[in-house]
Amino acid sequence: MSGTHGTTKTAGPAVGLNPTEQPEVAGSSGGGPQIEAVRRRVRELLPAAAVITDHARLRTYECDGLAHYRVTPALVVLADSADHIAAVVRICAEEKVPFVARGSGTGLSGGALPRADGVLVVTSRMRDIREVAPLDQRAVVEPGVINLDVTRAADPYGYYYAPDPSSQQICSIGGNVAENSGGAHCLKYGFTANHVTGVEFVTPDGSVVELGGRAPDSPGYDLLGTVIGSEGTLGIATAVTVRLTRKPEDVVTVLAGFPSTDDAGAATSAIIGAGVLPAAIEMMDALAIEAAEAAVHCDYPDGAGAVLVIELDGPAVEVRQEFDEVERLCRDNGAFEFRVAKDDTERALIWRGRKSAFAAVGRISPDYIVQDGVIPRTSLPAVLRAISEMSASSGVRVANVFHAGDGNLHPLVLFDESKAGQAEAAEEISGKILDLCIEAGGSITGEHGVGMDKSAYMPRMFSEDDLDTMQMVRCAFDPDNIANPGKIFPTPRLCGEVPGRHKGEHPLARAGIAEIF
């Protein structure tokens, strides 16, 4: 069982469209005196194999899964240990040089886009699974460990790691922590933040702190919950304690064909409304089905305007009850085909169409933009209709593939960059889709993160005060703004002088009545 969206290959090449819009990251040649000092000190400290300075090799790290943004880092460090990371970050802090952390580099928002004037700290060599403790329902892993490898390590004990981003075969736990990754099954099981109980964490001054631990509810502020999803702007996780989940007794996967996305959306609402909480409900529209069919021959129902992939899991008898309910509600809402996977092979076939959708779209269109907006589930039919109308009136084709259960849309806006005006038209539609999401009370990103890509949209979702308040956290962790600067927030907050603890005498004390307070 697995989710479904972008991999390194599937990221749209054209988000943002204009490389000249990123002067802050693209400007420097990386040859300033500070970075020179960092380069020298890091080389003295770390083994030669852990430090990359050769330009051709540096260029292999110029982008993450969102290949449109490219910046060659001044220096790459392939860290082997938390000590390496802490030492490099400490040097960066002393020289006031920015650093960016990177795991497997599969992110789809440019979150791991390097800085030309900074250090890229790569954690992918830190791949030890330090401990699997089934009796504690925990595993302790290094940040470079691949998501799926945690599940593989837990499997012999009857456990798995629940968050399952579609890139789970290649994405790293460290990256998952940075992005608060979800996946197709987070509808029922939640996100990374709900499944990580502790991290060893290097703060932007190079200190190593423990946030959380093996037991829940560590005393003090929930800094663990604060750093998960902070996209590398508060520091770098160097070890992660994850919660393991008991494997379900039964899993049932269903493919339902509907005449239209309206019908499939109504079925989704009816299922949730009936109190059934499937592990996943995924939707694809006709264009996405067409692409998947051409690419992987997944044998989806002919003539479907939309399909739902629904997965139910849990105790067998509960799954059976839910299954009956889901079948009835799908048929009541117009499903003309309702197919149940009889075994793992058929389950894999059903998921194959959904999982391959992004790559498949690449076959029917030379270029495309992936969005990640979220809407309240009940707004699905209206928003899908609006997208369809925009597509019809502009002539820009939009394929829809998404997590219907939680309203997380992944519209794929298709275009051909070689044809004049198409890229601009696609970008315009893409932005309008995000506006639709915000107007419907949703979010600009459900799981891909803000990163470099969507920071310009943050003020559409949050007020200046909201963003300012978030950045107070940033100022507490990183007053010099060296941890992945330029990501998430469109405008950095100046942290300024740290104000005094209390200025002067309390007015009531001055009044001579302080003792009563």
Place this chain on the structure above:
Amino acid sequence: MAVDALLSAGQSLAAACDDVREATDTDAVDGVHPRFSARPGSTAEAAGVLRAAAEHELAVVTRGAGTKLTWGTPPERADLVLDLTRMDAVLDHAAGDLVAVAQAGCPIESLQRTLASAGQRLAIDETLPGTTLGGGIATNSSGPRRMLNGTFRDLMIGTTVVRADGVIAKSGGRVVKNVAGYDLGKLMTGSFGTLGVVVEAVFRLHPLPADVSVLVAQARDTGEVAAMVRAVLHSEIVATAIEVDWAVTGGGEIGVLLEGTVDGVAARTTTARALLAGAGAPDIQVADQPPAWWGRYPTGTLLKLTCALSAVDHLLREAARLGVSVRGSAGSGVLYGGLPADADVPDTVTALRGVCVAAGGSLVVLDAPTAVKSTVDTWGPVAALELMRAVKQQFDPHRRLSPGRFVGGI
């Protein structure tokens, strides 16, 4: 002069909020007597009150129903009690989206009543009668259902906060899946009112189960507890909660809560009974209501005890040896200890804290008589304390929000 300063502060507060009065003895916060009490009726009024408090440099303690005002350490000072009980509305229940929006002063029980009419609930237990959402968020209080559903930090998806300077800030939103920006809700959860005032929150909801059953088994020693908890926890029946109630005499009960469809609960109850019997339970009762001790804190000086799951039986054994009765979630490693009035609290706390810390957890003295509190280390060792101080410095540089109530004197 004194009168002038007070008058001036009082006038500013009254101008910001139409329900401001001089505080009385009933407004005391853990023995500390404030000057004023303000009960804002809206977020805008609450912001006005906090602006006025900032202007006059008043120390502010926020309260809801007041069920946990004596938790933590007493505030160093309190000039103003910000009482949120007027802000008690359920602002929206989007049943189709399984989302609800409520004001912080809304009692958990009252929100649950509204949600139940649409067959839904917030999957969080009310551990003290009358507890408000804001009080639950400020203390991150949790009950038996946390094992399956998590706590406020997991179920709050959007948060509106009024900062110490009166600025209103939001984070998160109204959709469950959302990674835009920092999650300030988690930072506020469990912060005891020391970073800002949560005035409004958005929650992820769950459907009410069609059926419920509770199995209760006697355990004669902690070996039996370990065997029973393990059998249920590592099975595929997906219990909602596994609780233990353990007496200082070294005996007690295990409770297992199952929720789901009618047929599903019936079948899983049969399985659970067999699992418990297989683990040595001599006598198993099945009911549709939990036992009286379920989800209630033990009496006496109240300790919060956490540990790795595999160490729960060890913790119970050591607690009994030290004269501490224990109750709580054996399935998540979050338990509560009760110490009798005549106990030697400091020594017991030190010894039991050692056990918790060695087992990957912690011990916090949640609630105790003032005389006892002054003799113990309430919070114990706290990792990353300097980072926490830096966060506090950003959000409340003049230390006016519940000063001294939290870890490390924050």
